[in-house]
Amino acid sequence: MSVMDQQSGMFKVQQTIGSVLCCKCGVPMPPNAANMCVNCLRSEVDITEGLQKSIQIFYCPECGCYLQPPKTWIKAQWESKELLTFCIKRLKNLNKVKLKNAEFVWTEPHSKRIKVKLTVQAEVLNGAVLEQSYPVEYTVRDNLCESCSRFQANPDQWVASVQLRQHVSHRRTFFYLEQLILRHDAASRAIRIQQVDQGIDFFFGNKSHANSFVEFLRKVVPIEYRQDQQLVSHDVKSSLYNYKYTYSVKICPICREDLVCLPQKVASGLGNLGPLVVCTKVSDNITLLDPRTLRCAFLDARQYWRSGFRSALTSRQLVKYFVFDVEPPVGEATVGGQKYALSYVQIARESDIGKMFYVQTHLGHILKPGDQALGYDIYGANVNDNEMEKYRLSVKNGLPEAILIKKCYDEHRERKQKKTRSWKVKKLPMEVDDSRGRVDPEKNEKEYEEFLRDLEENPELRFNISLYRNKDYQESETASMTDGEGAPSVPIEELLAELDLSAEEEEDDDEEDMAE
Amino acid sequence: MAIRLQYDNNTCEIGVYSKLTNAYCLVSSTSGSTNFFSGFASKLRGVIPIVMTSIGESGTIGTLCVGKKNGLLLPHTTTDQQVQHLRDSLPDRVLVQRTEEPLCALGNAIACNDYFALVHPKLEKETEEIITDVLGVEVFRQTIANNELVGSYCSLSNKGGMVHPDTKVEEMEELASLVQVPLVAGTVNRGSPAISAGLTVNDWTAFCGSDTTSIELSVVNSIFKPIESHPDFVIGDLRKPFIDTYV
Numbered sequence: 001m002s003v004m005d006q007q008s009g010m011f012k013v014q015q016t017i018g019s020v021l022c023c024k025c026g027v028p029m030p031p032n033a034a035n036m037c038v039n040c041l042r043s044e045v046d047i048t049e050g051l052q053k054s055i056q057i058f059y060c061p062e063c064g065c066y067l068q069p070p071k072t073w074i075k076a077q078w079e080s081k082e083l084l085t086f087c088i089k090r091l092k093n094l095n096k097v098k099l100k101n102a103e104f105v106w107t108e109p110h111s112k113r114i115k116v117k118l119t120v121q122a123e124v125l126n127g128a129v130l131e132q133s134y135p136v137e138y139t140v141r142d143n144l145c146e147s148c149s150r151f152q153a154n155p156d157q158w159v160a161s162v163q164l165r166q167h168v169s170h171r172r173t174f175f176y177l178e179q180l181i182l183r184h185d186a187a188s189r190a191i192r193i194q195q196v197d198q199g200i201d202f203f204f205g206n207k208s209h210a211n212s213f214v215e216f217l218r219k220v221v222p223i224e225y226r227q228d229q230q231l232v233s234h235d236v237k238s239s240l241y242n243y244k245y246t247y248s249v250k251i252c253p254i255c256r257e258d259l260v261c262l263p264q265k266v267a268s269g270l271g272n273l274g275p276l277v278v279c280t281k282v283s284d285n286i287t288l289l290d291p292r293t294l295r296c297a298f299l300d301a302r303q304y305w306r307s308g309f310r311s312a313l314t315s316r317q318l319v320k321y322f323v324f325d326v327e328p329p330v331g332e333a334t335v336g337g338q339k340y341a342l343s344y345v346q347i348a349r350e351s352d353i354g355k356m357f358y359v360q361t362h363l364g365h366i367l368k369p370g371d372q373a374l375g376y377d378i379y380g381a382n383v384n385d386n387e388m389e390k391y392r393l394s395v396k397n398g399l400p401e402a403i404l405i406k407k408c409y410d411e412h413r414e415r416k417q418k419k420t421r422s423w424k425v426k427k428l429p430m431e432v433d434d435s436r437g438r439v440d441p442e443k444n445e446k447e448y449e450e451f452l453r454d455l456e457e458n459p460e461l462r463f464n465i466s467l468y469r470n471k472d473y474q475e476s477e478t479a480s481m482t483d484g485e486g487a488p489s490v491p492i493e494e495l496l497a498e499l500d501l502s503a504e505e506e507e508d509d510d511e512e513d514m515a516e
Numbered sequence: 517m518a519i520r521l522q523y524d525n526n527t528c529e530i531g532v533y534s535k536l537t538n539a540y541c542l543v544s545s546t547s548g549s550t551n552f553f554s555g556f557a558s559k560l561r562g563v564i565p566i567v568m569t570s571i572g573e574s575g576t577i578g579t580l581c582v583g584k585k586n587g588l589l590l591p592h593t594t595t596d597q598q599v600q601h602l603r604d605s606l607p608d609r610v611l612v613q614r615t616e617e618p619l620c621a622l623g624n625a626i627a628c629n630d631y632f633a634l635v636h637p638k639l640e641k642e643t644e645e646i647i648t649d650v651l652g653v654e655v656f657r658q659t660i661a662n663n664e665l666v667g668s669y670c671s672l673s674n675k676g677g678m679v680h681p682d683t684k685v686e687e688m689e690e691l692a693s694l695v696q697v698p699l700v701a702g703t704v705n706r707g708s709p710a711i712s713a714g715l716t717v718n719d720w721t722a723f724c725g726s727d728t729t730s731i732e733l734s735v736v737n738s739i740f741k742p743i744e745s746h747p748d749f750v751i752g753d754l755r756k757p758f759i760d761t762y763v
Binding site: 014018024025034 | 681682683684685686687688701702703706707708709729731732734735
């Protein structure tokens with residue numbers, strides 16, 4: 001008795017389903033629409049009649065794709081859900097019956113056969129529903145897909161290239177960008193990546209891939225780009241044009257820690273900021289901080305490229321200072337999550353300790369007497385910048401003698417003598433192009449080391465990139481003994497979080513080790 | 517033994533085109549060949565009258581009329597000539613009556629043997645009285661396996677009855693206690709639940725549609741127990757000389 005009947009309080013006679021004899025074999029059975037037992041029904045009608053039992057499918061062994069006629073290639077793993085969907089879609093006439101279930105029957109991968117067991121339902125003889133399962137055999141034939149066969153013929157055949165350039169003397173931006181690209185898997189469709197002087201070239205097999213890559217770049221760095229195309233071939237009869245596309249992408253030359261003297265127009269546009277400012281961060285917009293007032297401003301790519309100013313001094317011209325005295329902060333500010341304190345400090349250059357300077361700095365919160373700091377020696381530097389020159393002439397008191405940029409941890413690092421890090425980063429598979437300018441491997445290595453050090457010191461930089469545990473690293477006793485005074489390093493928690501993401505990869509590595 | 521028959525070519529719904537009772541047999545006159553008639557005649561000739569007729573313009577006499585040993589009810593579509601023809605052809609004790617029942621497919625609406633009748637629940641009150649008077653039976657308004665067309669899904673004789681295969685056990689018990697003969701759920705014509713279309717019976721013979729399987733035939737035989745070769749008064753005639761000899 002159903003719940004509803006109980007609720008309504010109706011009396012319901014219990015009903016027992018009787019049995020009739022199957023009209024063919026005489027077996028007692030509960031009545032059905034055909035009044036025939038299942039076995040007799042099966043022998044009478046075959047609902048799989050007219051359905052395909054064997055079929056040929058094409059597989060590209062290069063990229064692991066299956067051909068969905070007429071032209072689409074679908075990527076699918078062996079015995080995956082996608083492959084099953086693909087296999088079922090390839091069957092004709094399947095809409096005449098109702099598909100109830102489908103599963104793979106195991107076959108030897110080398111047999112080039114896929115077997116799928118399908119269970120179908122159909123209505124037979126006065127509305128009786130019959131279910132039947134049958135195997136379908138797919139013969140897998142190897143056939144290179146269009147893009148693979150083109151690639152096989154000439155691996156370098158690219159359709160679109162992205163020429164990424166930054167006209168500065170170092171490659172730091174590209175090291176950071178490489179990590180961002182890896183993190184977001186943005187260049188996974190690149191055919192070839194080539195490291196060239198002052199930049200990287202990315203080659204793509206498809207224009208849209210290059211397009212989306214440029215879009216990605218636009219979101220992470222302030223860029224300016226133009227697109228050009230070159231006619232490769234032309235079919236007059238069918239009016240087909242074959243182009244090669246080139247995207248020339250320029251990254252803004254202002255880098256983190258650069259000293260900029262803003263042009264008069266830009267400075268007044270930003271509310272009379274600076275004009276002597278420090279760039280503290282470069283993402284899709286540029287963060288500029290005036291170290292003497294702690295005021296800051298953001299410039300997006302469009303705003304920047306309107307004036308296109310350059311930095312007066314770059315991080316390669318940083319000079320080491322000794323800090324002798326730090327006065328209590330006279331002001332504090334927080335810019336983009338980073339705290340700054342305005343203080344007066346007494347400093348002297350490492351190279352000329354006799355000459356003392358009394359300057360303002362935005363690093364009052366971290367500097368202590370006895371520390372070392374890196375900064376720009378405007379007093380001694382031969383600045384070759386028109387804006388700076390104009391500014392020097394316009395102010396009465398003259399320029400500040402020095403502008404400190406960051407605290408220097410060299411001393412601690414030397415004391416620790418740490419050779420390897422507890423973490424590592426991945427690298428893009430990049431070829432080096434020597435044709436246009438010799439790349440100095442030593443300089444490159446030094447810059448890379450600097451970049452890694454930056455990562456350690458700056459948690460904000462680490463935020464966007466993936467660090468992996470370095471398995472070669474053995475923690476030394478001295479390292480674990482160091483107190484909080486030491487140079488900043490990457491906390492193990494951050495690595496662990498990344499470990500989860502790359503757990504599978506780690507396992508793979510383990511397996512490889514075992515195999516060895 | 518029940519006999520397999522077929523109407524014209526490949527039509528196995530013989531119950532639709534014929535009406536068999538203990539006292540007479542009606543056969544549709546619209547058949548293209550005489551095979552259908554001779555099928556009945558082979559078994560019934562000389563025993564009961566076999567009358568060829570049609571009702572109105574239709575040959576589906578089995579679904580349109582209902583009759584028993586001592587009466588025959590015709591729907592209002594029957595013409596006067598047809599009524600007269602039937603009155604002339606049938607034995608005198610058979611009452612032939614035309615009804616004004618709106619459900620004019622009487623054969624589908626009414627299932628009866630010589631003592632009881634199961635009728636469509638929405639049958640007119642007057643028709644019910646006419647059935648009682650003309651056929652001389654007790655009338656019960658019933659459904660079989662939730663079907664109101666009791667005449668289609670049930671075949672009754674004085675010895676037994678066959679009902680729709682979906683009939684529940686309890687329902688079957690109830691029906692059996694009403695008509696007071698054993699009932700069985702079964703099929704004819706290779707699994708068809710339309711019993712009276714594929715099967716026409718009286719107390720000593722049974723005719724089935726040509727698609728009926730041997731399994732179904734054996735069910736029919738076991739419940740209606742048709743006599744092997746000849747009706748019982750034929751045997752009675754034969755028996756006399758034997759008894760004479762032995763006595």
